[in-house]
Amino acid sequence: MQGEGEPGGIRQPAGALRPASRLPPVERRARVANPTPSRRRLIDDLLDRRAVLRAELAAERWGVTPVEAALALGLTSHAALGTALAKRLSATFLPDGPGEPVLAGDAADWRSILERGHIGIVRPVGGLAYCVAARPADAERLAAAGHRLAGHGLPLVVMPAEAFAAMIRRWTGPRWLAGALDGLRGEEPDRSAADRDLMTRTALVATTLLGLLALVLVAAPAPLALVGGGLVGLAVIGWSAIRLVAAALPARPLPRHRLTDRDLPRYAILCALYREEAVAAQLVGALHRIAYPRAKLDILILTEADDDATRNAIAAANPDPAIRVITLPPGGPATKPRALALGLPLARGDLVVVYDAEDRPHPGQLREAAETFAVADDRLGCLQAPLAIVNSRDSLLTRLFTAEYDALFRVLLPGLARLGWPMPLGGTSNHFRGIR
Template identity: 35%
Template sequence: MPELSETDAWTGDHLVEQGIIELDELDTASTLARKWQMPLPDVLLARRFVDGRTLYRSLADRFGLSHIDLIDEPPDPGLLQEDEVDAYMRELTVPWRTRPGLGGKRMIVATARPGPAAMLHIRRRWGQSVDVVITSKRALRHAVQAAFSQRWSHRAVYELDERDPQMSARTVFTAGQLVWLWALASLFALGAIIAPIATLIALNALMSLFYLGNFAFKGFAIWAGGTDLTAQRREIDAAIGLLSDEDLPIYTVLVPMFREPDVLPILAGALRNLDYPAAKLDIKIVLEEGDEETIAAAQALRLEEIFEIVLVPPSHPQTKPKACNYAFRLARGEFCVIYDAEDKPEPDQLKRVVATFARTGKDVACVQCRLNYYNRNENWLTRLFTLDYALWFDLMLPGLEKLRIPIPLGGTSNHFRTSVLRELIAWDPFNVTEDADLGIRMTQKGYTTKLVESTTFEEANVSAGNWIRQRSRWIKGYMQTLLVHLRRPGDFARQVGPLGVLGFAMFIGGTMLSGLLNPVFWAVFAVWAATQAAGFDIFFPPVLLYISLFNLLLGNGMLIFLMMLAPFRRNWLELTPWALTVPAYWILLSIAAWKGLYQLLTKPFYWEKTTHGLSCHTAREVAEALGPDGRIAGSIR
């Protein structure tokens, strides 16, 4: 194990001499600092052996320097440069003030990482004629955010639209798309007048062929993705065994939240249990400035310094991707992941992702983990929601990955290369399924997504109304994504290939279109079954009738069968019989689809809020996370 640096050794001895930490705490922190190859102060803060204000005042005393609180005495804004924010965050060093000196002004630099490495960086960047003061990491990050807040707020909303407007959902329908929609509507109206029966037969045939293709493609994708997950997991386990803590990179975790104070302890506890060097975690709890209740709840948890509360200034649209875009400016990690407030990632997830990235090429920009629910058996809806997710993440996504079809990412547990995320201008704040859109955009730019055998568990919706609000937003976002990426269909086809176009049409367009069309076909079948009316026969020539019956009986039957198979990989066999009730779930899906279409036309950027913490399991999860003093229970790893 490497030796502790001379600077860290002096710092540790000084803290013990001052009575700030105990000798056994120094021994523990020193061991971890050597193991992780991180500065001793970072380890002390991560393990909460000392608070930031006390530590940095002591460091200032140890180095014979002044301590400055950049919150009370912010840097001269004229000295800070936005294009150097990455360096400020990485080196934890910023220019603070100037004062008169021999031959002109003398720079004063504030650092939260005093020592030889910081001095070398300071002299390379600002020259020899500088003075140094000590500040805390928290104050330094706050000062940088305050200096650029207004510009970051604008860029969080408009940067993608300004730099790559063809990829932004800010314009809902382009002029060309409106012309095409008008032309198709006019063609249908003309056909209905001139040859109504032939027109309806043609329309019926198109919809029936769409259903047939959708069933066939989903079955093909599941067949293509049938792999030995045990072998994959064994390979990743072996790769994790070769990772050493000192080689692990800084990892940024973004947790966007809005009016969710009750479930915050669940995620905070899960993140503290991650099997990853705590001092290498850069966790940002991203809150809206006006969300006073959640802000108070986050502050009351008194979390370690690895947790940072980032307050997003008010602006429209008020969406999760906008908040992530803002907080992402402060990211220090080589990799970045998004977690939702109620998420519980498996403890080794970050290591699995690092090992996966290490085994893949630079074209892999994202690693998608699987999602499922910890309250799956709570009621009928949670069971069906769990089956839905198991079918998607455990059966279908592996097929899309193997076929190299653009993967519409889920809304959480997406792990990105930070450099690629910056290159792609991060998320579209006007798209309400921002990660699905980003997954398609990454593919168009030549990047791919890799799945990893690790699960993040969430709270499944227990209320039908809450579920419809969430699903209608997802489907509205799929509609936005479809409209954005078909603005230039020729370019899109060249970028993703024929199979990619087909997969995009079936999994993005198909999800939306089937939800809208299902009630039409159900109504026709119900009327026919109730009346045995022969008037429908003219619209169903023999070939079309056979296709329609195949879709109704065998196609839907296949989907029900696949839903029954979905829980087998997790051995949740008690859920299998519930798959027979999935037609009722499809009715809810259609309600959500029509609501999503209505909102696309009336308020396309409105973020339909999903309320978390409604599960009867929530109180138990929170109680497990919190200790008797209101702090997150246990010691961070």
């Protein structure tokens, strides 16, 4: 399937994504502050002059730091960045993390620790140390601090940003899992479907009503059966009327505000994969073709702990630096909702989109969604991109699927949106605002 075309909108649901514009002041400053002019910049330690100029030009065009641009362009790596930062700080560089350290922090505060990017640790070998993540947005600020970064009097340890994040995830695994699965029930129980008693009662009532209707149609006296049949007929006619009204409504694309690359927001992409090694390379290729500033993308491919085959297929596809492959904590069931609930708190962006393994998003879809959100007010919380079957000519079955998808995504859902009625999402190619 391929997401493309003009999205339809619904009101914003509850969620957990924290936009980049709401990060703590230190991180916001790190994205715009320049290091002390008298000091050699960190990027000058990483690249030759020609590559530095290329990174600077891209950074100016995209509105990011030169280090972020250099990583997005593939001019350097996170390991090289960590090594250069450790050298500048006279610190120890640990490319894969310090084994299984004891962390000096509250595991319940793990999200704030990830945002800060530093924590005290006790290493299995080496003892106490202060661990700093070599995050691209912070790197120049940390390097400019030099020896003034005291690390609370402890030896400094520098880790690549993703290695630091993986260490935090391992440390806080049970809390991460519990927060994703039960957090909504604890914080906003009225919005949660975790009330099993309510679900049981609802299913029982629905089953009872359907059973009674079937009994009336089959075994009731003729007058009563006629009433039951009439109710069924009215329901069918009503649904058909909704589809006809939707088809009669003229198409009205949502307005867009053209944005330069510099003004585009940061975008997070969530892809939940399980035993999808057969299509992993195609997904990586499709994500690479997205026409959006690479330094403003945070692509999370969420994989289950027992799915080495999918991770190996992704690694063999040579993913670009914007892609992070996240191994989720073990536990069941291994479903897409569980994976997305675990991945959402890790996403970094003002907007977030969900894709499936078989999706081939149109290269311009993210820009179109960002420009649509830019002109809309806060009532617009979600955009649904139309889905299209790409092999519609293969057989009669694929032609029928194509007709069904076109009727749903190009007629019915836009019509429901125009009428201001509730509309079901397609489960993929859904674009959301971050929670402000």
